[in-house]
Amino acid sequence: MATDRSPDADASLFDTIVNLSKRRGFAFPSAEIYGGFRSTYDYGPVGVLLLRNVKEAWWRAMVQRRHDVVGLDAAVLSPPAVWEASGHLESFTDPLVDCRACGTRHRADKLEDPDRCPACGARDTFTEARQFNLMFSTQAGPVADAGATAYLRPETAQGMFVDFTQVMTTARKKPPFGIAQVGKTFRNEITPGNFVFRTREFEQMEMEFFVPPAEAQRWHEYWCAERLRWYVDLGMPVDKLRLRPHEPDELSHYSSATSDVEFLFPWGWDELEGIANRGDFDLSAHSKASGEKLDYFDQTTGERYTPHVVEPAAGVTRAAFAFLLAAYDTEEVRGETRVVLRLHPRLAPYKVAVLPLSKKVELTDPARQVFASLSDRFMVDYDETQAIGRRYRRQDELGTPLCVTYDFESVDDGAVTVRDRDTMEQVRVPIDELVTHVTDRLGL
Structure with a gap:
């Protein structure tokens, strides 16, 4: 399906974010000194923190705060039998x-x-x-023959289906329950592009939620609402998000219903995440191919059934890109344009920046002690170069919620100035109360 163009899309924002990403160390082309390698990107000192925070926010919502979802980290390499059973060799x-x-x-x-x-x-x-x-194949072992063929996974889902019984037994779970996974996947895309939106190597955040067949539709609706809410809770404007059900001719062969969470990108509405009702296709296919039972026996009812699966699947880099686009803002401050990323504190690469007012040792030494006290709890940046105003602007562009300035008064009063990214308001806080103050301000 072609991208849904919208008159509200801001095409100029694309180049702005790409340039900001390279200039501030979010993301830049991989192997650039060799001319780059199409559709691959390296995530710099700030980008790697943003990606980590997106994954942690997802894991917190999908696993940590739920009693009915557990985690898994399955192998990236898989034998052809897995992908033959799943239908990927024939239809992916x-x-x-x-x-x-x-x-x-x-x-x-x-x-x-x-x-x-x-x-x-x-x-x-x-x-x-x-x-x-779209599958990437490789050779496993010292001899390159047909028996050594292996595949890089094009999705994390199949590991969760293959390990279904092991996980259910060891975690002592029963349907409805989920298995969640975050990991690298590889797809040999024909036309990668739009910066990190579509690449051949990326990370996915997927969860397979196994349910009694009669409950599948209800759980599909539940997860559509939950996943849309996750983006809103992390600061995405409601008017830049929508939930779009797939038309019948769009559905995958295994899906009875799929809805996409879409974001208004600079080129129009496009997919952030898909929530699919996969039925019992995957468990049944692997059970038939392997000869192993991948079903569930309900001792209460005496019923044996193959669970149906509802799958929310999102891309880490795609989500991070959308959060950057949504957070970007500019405003006039004293006749100058201020660029600010209004990232949610959970997503901000640095939660705090410690800035000694000057590079004099009587300020830098205690400022580093402040850094040490905060960095036990938060990811903290430390910057002692350039004028304080320029350093504030740099942290605004990085999305850092709070800046802590250690000045000459701090030597005498044992306090620091805390500046808010969004309002630019400044308050004086005693150093021995700083960790508590930052925790309360960020809501973490």
């Missing part, structure tokens, strides 16, 4: 077309104009569409 494909005029390749279902090449503008030059498998 996208329609591929080539432009006869310029030689570029495109994903047919993402073309805005199916008769016009977006690269060269030529019309009626596409080849017939053919199915392209």
Whole structure:
């Protein structure tokens, strides 16, 4: 399905965030000194913290605060049998077309104009569409033969299905319950692009929620609402989010219902997360292929059944990108433009920045002690270079909620100035009360 364009989309914001990401160390092209490697990015000192915070916020909501979901970290490499049973070897494909005029390749279902090449503008030059498998294959072991073929997982889900019985037994759970996983996945995308939105290597946050068949629809509706609320709770504006049910012709072969949480990106509405009712397809397929039972016996009712599965699946980097877009703001302050990322405190790469007013040792030494006391509890930045105003602006662009300035008065009164990112208000706080003050202000 082509991207849903919207007159409210801000196309200029894309380049702004890409430039900010590189300049401030969120993300930049991988292997850039060698000319880069298409569709791969490295996440810098600030970006790696943002990604970690997105994952931790997801894990907190999906596992830590729930009694009915447990975690798993399954292997990245899998034998062909897993992907044959799941249907990926046969059907994990996208329609591929080539432009006869310029030689570029495109994903047919993402073309805005199916008769016009977006690269060269030529019309009626596409080849017939053919199915392209998105799986990355490799060789496991010292001999490269058919028996050594393995695949990099294109989703984390299959590990949770294959390990269903082991997890259910060892965790002492019964349906309805979920298995959650965060990890790297790999897809040989035909047309990666839009910065980190679509890449060939990325991280997923997926949860498989196993339920009695009769309860599947109710749980699908429940998880659609829960997952939409998660983004709102972390600061995304409601008017930039929507829940879009898939049309019948969009549904995967295993899905009876799927809805996407969509975000208004600079190019229009596009997917942040999918919530699918997968039925019993996966457990049944792996049970049949392996010969092992992947079902549940309810001792209370005497019923044996194969659970149905509701799957919320989100991309870590895609979510982080959307949070950056949603948080970006500018305002005039004393005749100058201030750029600020109004990230939720849980997502902000640094929660606090410690800034000695000068580089004189009588300020830097105690300021580092303040840093040490805060860094036991929070991720803290320390910066003693440039004028204090420039350092405030840098922290605003990084999304740091609070700045703590140790000045010459601090030597005498044992207090520091705490500046709020959003309001720029400053208050004086005793150093021995600082950790409590920051904790309360951030709500963490």
